[in-house]
């Protein structure tokens with residue numbers, strides 16, 4: 001039988017009819033519909049038992065309490081810890097993205113030894129045993145030539161047991177060269193030391209109870225102190241009508257959210273503070289009781305302020321009209337509990353000592369020191385009481401040597417650490433005085449100003465050991481990486497939440513087993529000490545870091561375990577009305593010579609420099625983290641197109657400046673300073689003073705992962721350190737710059 | 743087929759023939775003799791039967807792949823050993839969520855070491871518990887992630903039996919093969935064993951229509967305690983400020 005077209009057609013029709021009468025098409029349709037809902041790449045949350053673990057976020061110095069949500073054993077979300085004194089259940093964008101540090105690709109998974117050239121990215125995996133033996137051998141080598149002092153450490157913090165273990169190691173090994181990364185903590189410590197005679201105190205601000213905030217460029221809503229607490233305080237202020245005045249050259253988020261924005265010539269904030277002091281003194285608006293009973297040297301200081309900081313003079317320097325200065329002084333002293341704060345942006349930079357002292361003096365004039373709604377000196381908590389076990393003669397000799405950075409010595413008597421000077425000394429030396437450098441909890445290769453000096457200095461240091469859990473820039477340029485766990489895998493107590501006004505200790509604890517072959521840096525130091533033997537080993541009697549922490553915390557351990565934090569809720573500052581302790585708060589104005597005008601020079605570069613006619617200021621944003629932690633992918637995604645577009649970074653200039661240079665929005669330009677140059681694009685922004693250029697901080701990474709590396713440029717390439725004449729800290733607020741079309 | 747149509751066809755064929763002259767004319771004649779409808783009908787029926795066969799018999803065979811469970815679990819045996827029926831192992835967590843298939847953590851309370859002679863128990867202890875690996879059970883009732891189903895609302899609040907949806911699993915001595923739909927990736931039990939989609943028992947299928955049928959019946963007045971409205975009434979008592987959907991049939995009640 002021949003199959004002709006007709007038979008074929010009828011076969012097909014029969015087939016179609018049969019198919020319709022079978023479940024095939026209907027079932028296929030249904031399955032296809034389900035299939036489209038279950039693409040293999042659609043993330044499906046695991047089902048399982050939900051638990052929460054209380055811990056503390058360590059991604060910035062804010063010290064927020066977190067509650068990590070787990071499904072079975074897997075952390076799936078980070079939430080704010082309800083009832084925590086700092087963040088009260090809130091969380092910032094960075095804190096929310098914390099899991100990306102745990103699961104993300106930027107982690108170093110096991111100890112690694114460099115095999116290629118520095119920075120080339122060629123590594124060899126080695127075992128922990130070999131890695132620790134290698135460090136021990138190198139350190140033994142230094143001791144054998146009596147060079148133990150050539151061991152140095154740059155650390156993100158010097159509070160708490162982990163830095164204390166490092167310092168203890170340094171002590172018994174024989175070196176004093178432990179250095180903390182710069183921040184406003186340096187400057188506030190200095191203020192309390194010079195003006196209140198307190199050692200190592202940190203500044204706390206009673207934000208929730210103040211009724212007038214005068215901020216000298218502090219990025220309250222840009223990540224200053226604990227940003228989450230500041231957001232909380234802001235909602236409170238909005239409800240209760242607290243006024244916020246923001247003084248800075250750029251309309252930042254903080255300026256936009258405040259009640260009044262006063263643009264000021266960059267770097268002249270201290271002059272304004274003294275101008276306000278002038279008006280306050282001339283009109284007797286200050287707190288008489290405080291000034292006369294609890295201060296020294298007021299009359300001398302008053303003379304300088306009255307003679308040199310008249311509103312006319314101040315207007316000339318700051319660009320702020322006299323009537324604004326008058327009204328601001330009146331508003332400030334007219335408030336019941338006014339508070340003046342400083343420390344620019346996120347506070348990752350110490351800034352000028354004069355500025356901090358001038359602002360502290362304003363608080364003194366208003367009687368806002370150690371009072372409700374004012375600035376409180378929070379003393380160091382002395383719970384780390386490890387017995388001294390002695391040291392050998394090499395170590396004895398080593399710790400008697402001068403510090404490389406000169407901090408605490410003749411020329412820099414008031415300060416404890418000078419990281420920028422440390423870099424400068426190494427880079428200008430023929431042979432580096434530092435032979436082995438440890439870097440812990442910090443990314444100096446990226447975050448210190450004047451990147452080219454940092455590069456030179458690093459090149460000269462023969463052996464660099466990074467303890468970073470991430471492949472950051474410092475780790476990339478080290479010789480050995482001993483990766484720490486990330487904060488969600490490890491114990492550590494978190495001391496001193498920046499800007500919080502009461503003593504608080506948070507417990508950061510493991511919420512998941514370590515994902516890789518990483519090791520707690522505390523345990524690494526203990527193992528290293530064991531390996532080195534002798535006195536060094538004796539100084540570390542603990543089996544593990546966890547045991548050390550538990551024993552050190554003593555009776556606080558139970559509370560830390562239970563609540564995730566310990567806080568002294570009833571803490572009150574010594575209070576200047578409390579005559580018994582009045583000595584503690586006597587405010588010393590006698591450093592008046594620091595306030596005379598010549599100190600307000602602009603980083604050694606004359607203002608009217610024809611080659612560099614513009615002022616460059618870096619700016620911070622909550623959407624960019626500029627410290628040790630690089631912005632995770634979630635956060636980087638939130639940047640506007642006017643900050644980062646593709647790989648291009650934008651700088652902000654006023655439309656008038658753009659007109660002078662003939663630049664249109666988005667134009668590519670070369671931004672040059674005496675320290676370096678970058679190719680960037682311009683964003684025209686009316687919220688910035690003419691002739692000022694604002695550069696975002698936190699971009700231009702080369703390390704971490706593909707989500708961060710290669711995006712934008714690092715502001716530190718352009719900005720140099722400028723030694724503050726009072727403290728020796730880096731006092732630079734920016735730098736002079738020039739622009740030309742690319 | 744009408745006459746005129748035949749003519750048209752003939753004409754068309756002639757045209758074809760005139761072009762392909764070497765074709766024998768016999769075929770045409772044969773066709774004429776047998777009449778057009780006979781073979782065509784035959785072909786139609788053949789198509790029909792083959793496609794019905796494919797649709798009803800071959801397609802279901804192709805659609806599902808057969809997978810063995812990692813351990814052949816004996817429900818009936820375990821039911822005798824426990825006090826609290828299904829909930830002894832398939833329990834509600836403290837927060838009210840349903841734990842589903844037990845984890846090693848539950849099994850380990852009895853099976854830390856091999857207790858009996860069963861080779862299945864040996865597999866459990868040696869391959870999973872001692873190696874701290876969870877048993878990769880294949881779950882017959884697993885629904886896509888977009889489906890929100892609260893066991894508590896059905897079992898605790900509406901007092902339904904497990905077997906209403908899951909069948910008499912507790913009486914089984916073996917685990918049947920897991921038949922995985924090659925397209926959707928879900929178990930055959932969701933659509934139901936019968937490819938027709940028809941069911942005899944309430945537990946034969948677990949598609950949305952089955953949920954809807956039961957809810958409709960419940961809302962129809964006979965047994966209101968199964969009504970989703972009741973669930974929301976209860977919900978609003980527990981959380982007075984929660985926004986209770988007006989229409990309980992709204993998509994988002996069950997779909998995330």
Ligand code: SF4
Nearest residue numbers: 057060062064092095
């Ligand atoms: S403010 Fe800092 S400590 Fe708080 S959640 Fe954000 S990153 Fe963490």
